[in-house]
Amino acid sequence: MTSESSSHNSHHRLLQAKAWIDGSAIRNEAQSKQTTKNSGGHSNPNYDCLIVGAGFGGLYLLIHLRKLGYRCRVYEQGADLGGTWYWNRYPGARVDSEIPVYEFSMPEAWKDWTWTEKYPDWREIRRYFQHIERVFDVKKDVEFHKKVVGAQFDTVRQTWNISTEDGQTTNARFFLVCTGMAAKRYIPDFPGLETFKGDIHHSSDWPEEGVDVRGKRAAVIGTGATGVQICQEWAKEADQLTVFQRTPNLALPMRQGKLTAAEQKARKSTYPDLFRYRETTFAGFQYEFSKTLTFDVSPEEREAFYENLYQRGGFAFWVANFGDLLYDLKANREAYNFWAKKTRARITDPVKRDLLAPLEPIHPFGTKRPSLEQDYYEMLDKPHVKIVNVRENKITEVKPEGIVTSDGVLHEVDVIALATGFDAVSGSMMRMGLKSTTGTLLADEWKQGVNTYLGLAHHGYPNMFFLYGPHGPTALSNGPSSIEMQARWIVDAVDKIVNSGLKSVEPTPQAEKLWKEKIDSLSDRTLFPLADSWYMGANIPGKKREQLSFAGGLLMYEQDIRAALENWDGFVTVS
Structure with missing residues (x-):
């Protein structure tokens, strides 16, 4: 490749990245395509559970919900499994949590797998996800190059209508968002960035x-x-x-x-004991x-x-x-x-x-x-x-x-x-075109501050659950540890809704208010608010400065979310 063509490709990629951030333009285009296609009489795909993201969270949910007999589909924007490990392949990219703490706890996943390093690089983690494919046969239920650009719950039909960039609408009873905490890249608006004649990535x-x-x-x-x-x-x-x-x-x-x-x-x-122990520690x-x-x-x-x-x-x-x-x-x-x-x-x-x-x-x-x-x-x-x-x-x-x-x-x-980072923790969900039952955009709702209940659900979005996002242990934890904890809760919540004859559940505004107060109270006891970090949303111009993660540790977190699930405390249920 000549330096001229390399430079051209580099600029093209940068412009693509900036366009990728501009969710509104993409959303409008996709909605136009969707209207045309639906008016043509095509039937929409229909699933029990539509999962967004094929990283640790999305695959854990797919594997375990599928075992219970639910019809599941995973939509993944990338071209392969791995979530963040599909996108991050820069020089030296490797995980910062030691093996075996950074892997799935299911015995089928680790009994016939060996790593080569204490801290694997991105290539080895990609090979690990291909091992997960061989063991669990996940790809048959994953669609790649599939980007969600809009979603809203239909309160009459009690189903989610999910729009993708290719113009398709998918219906699902449960909408499970596993986009991770670092899916919306941040590129500072440096004047003249597009004029640089060399490579830029x-x-x-x-x-x-x-x-x-x-x-x-x-x-x-x-x-x-x-x-x-x-x-x-x-x-x-x-x-x-x-x-x-x-x-x-x-x-x-x-x-x-x-x-x-x-x-x-x-x-x-010793692995089963280690995987149990990791969930009792703070991080x-x-x-x-x-x-x-x-x-x-x-x-x-x-x-x-x-x-x-x-x-x-x-x-x-x-x-x-x-x-x-x-x-x-x-x-x-x-x-x-x-x-x-x-x-x-x-x-x-x-x-x-x-x-x-x-x-x-x-x-x-x-x-x-x-x-x-x-x-x-x-x-x-x-x-x-x-x-x-x-x-x-x-x-x-x-x-x-x-x-x-x-x-x-x-x-x-x-x-x-x-290496300018991400609109972390909350940014990925805010760029998906998610709408509440009253028609407000999640991106607008969270502009003045994030609200969730348990770091798993949000008022106005029935039967939508998310993990490794705002108000969970997320940024203050080893990824697979908190992901599996939250994913087990989601699997149990879905199964409980179905088996108890409920149509849908969603949090109350009061429950969200109390959870937000707990997030802030736990954070204010620590030194975290003293740093202008992405933990606090302080790395993105215009973003509200607030604690985005649960700072009470994994053990306290699991006790809180399990107590709420017992009798749907803090939720409105529809029979």
């Missing part, structure tokens, strides 16, 4: 063939999880790498390692916060405790730390000081040291999700890597030759990676 819209930066000047905008992973790889390949950092990533050592089939086989007898991992508080021990004991967690790697230093880490600012500062000391020792350049691990924290440790790194700080310490502090020196425009900052400097680059 968002991390979630990466070419299958990859992007070659050897011999080139590369730029990465953003230093969240994707930015860290791209920087680690590109710093090894590019002639020059410019990293545009707004907030330093308080990243932790991954301690990656190879796994053998023999050692996994030896451990598999769904294989470890839990200590019951000891930071200042209950001597400085020497505290240092030794920190060192042990740090050497263990992964998220141990975050969610197996002292019990007051996320609740007491003074205690949090002790942990931050230890992290900064360990990290600064890895960086030789004094300017970069202060940019990457400042002595004064910009936000409390752990109130933004720490990324797991392998050699991030060593790579950014290299002479051919430049760090631009966009907190003080903002990006003002993009020109054909590169990126201009507020000091007037043009940073000439050949390739740009947009």
